[in-house]
Amino acid sequence: MKYTLDTDFSALNRPKAANWLRNFVDLTESAFADCDSCSRLLGNLLVMELCACTLRQGLDAQGNPFPPVIQRGLDMLWNCLKEQMVSTDMQDFANDLYACSLEHNAGEDLTDTQEVFFKKHFGGSKKSTYEWSVTDDIAVLLMKCTAIYGGRLDFEEFEACEQIDFREISYSLDFFQDVCIGFTNTPCPTARAKDVEKALELAYQTPLFRQLVGLTQGALKTALTATPEQYSALMTSGICPAPLGKRAPPRVNADRRTKQSPS
Numbered sequence: 001m002k003y004t005l006d007t008d009f010s011a012l013n014r015p016k017a018a019n020w021l022r023n024f025v026d027l028t029e030s031a032f033a034d035c036d037s038c039s040r041l042l043g044n045l046l047v048m049e050l051c052a053c054t055l056r057q058g059l060d061a062q063g064n065p066f067p068p069v070i071q072r073g074l075d076m077l078w079n080c081l082k083e084q085m086v087s088t089d090m091q092d093f094a095n096d097l098y099a100c101s102l103e104h105n106a107g108e109d110l111t112d113t114q115e116v117f118f119k120k121h122f123g124g125s126k127k128s129t130y131e132w133s134v135t136d137d138i139a140v141l142l143m144k145c146t147a148i149y150g151g152r153l154d155f156e157e158f159e160a161c162e163q164i165d166f167r168e169i170s171y172s173l174d175f176f177q178d179v180c181i182g183f184t185n186t187p188c189p190t191a192r193a194k195d196v197e198k199a200l201e202l203a204y205q206t207p208l209f210r211q212l213v214g215l216t217q218g219a220l221k222t223a224l225t226a227t228p229e230q231y232s233a234l235m236t237s238g239i240c241p242a243p244l245g246k247r248a249p250p251r252v253n254a255d256r257r258t259k260q261s262p263s
Helices: 013-023 024-031 037-063 070-084 088-106 112-122 128-148 167-183 192-203 206-227 227-239
Strands: none
Touching: 013 024, 013 192, 013 206, 024 206, 037 070, 037 112, 037 128, 037 167, 070 112, 070 128, 070 192, 070 227, 088 112, 088 128, 088 192, 128 167, 167 192, 167 206
16 A cells, blocks of 8 residues: 555544554655755644644643744744745754753763753743643754755754755644543553554544644645645644543653654
């Protein structure tokens, strides 16, 4: 069976749904094979806006504010898309945010400047795994844009970056999987791989996850055909799921998502 962005995910059984998700990056790359960086960035942005909207709903249900640092990162990415350039402010923000992501995920040391940035944006309260998940993806995408448009890079792993890829969107699907396990009360008694795998297969069949996958597919297909004149409207309209409910779900397995070096 050939999987594409047009595949009806809701019609797939558990094994085929899992297979579609495993092939998601490759099938998305195939769909965008002839597209420029603008379409690729737009696709990433629309899906990240969907993640941010989902996160915002969960935080609202808890009575917690949406992190301004995430909103600022999204705003900078939209400006980069529209202006086709990276400002000095964006370069500084991208490098500092990525440094904070490394500090959180790998315990990397921060410079004095980065320490000030960390305390300003993350020092007020402990951020949830969900908040860091979205923050991490935005940080990587900001660095990729900075590399592509010739900005300052403090991290050599981005020096070979020549185009926007879709790896972060695959992490977004991991984010949605965990959200669905929590919100749909999918059984997952432990964080052992066997229990998590079973919970994921059950989550694939839930209406909520199918809705989120459908919105992700729709966002990417919108990016394939959108023109620059439509960017502003897409930025303000966004793509958001129906209300998820009143309970904020726990993270099922925070170690399931593994970052890789950018391609």
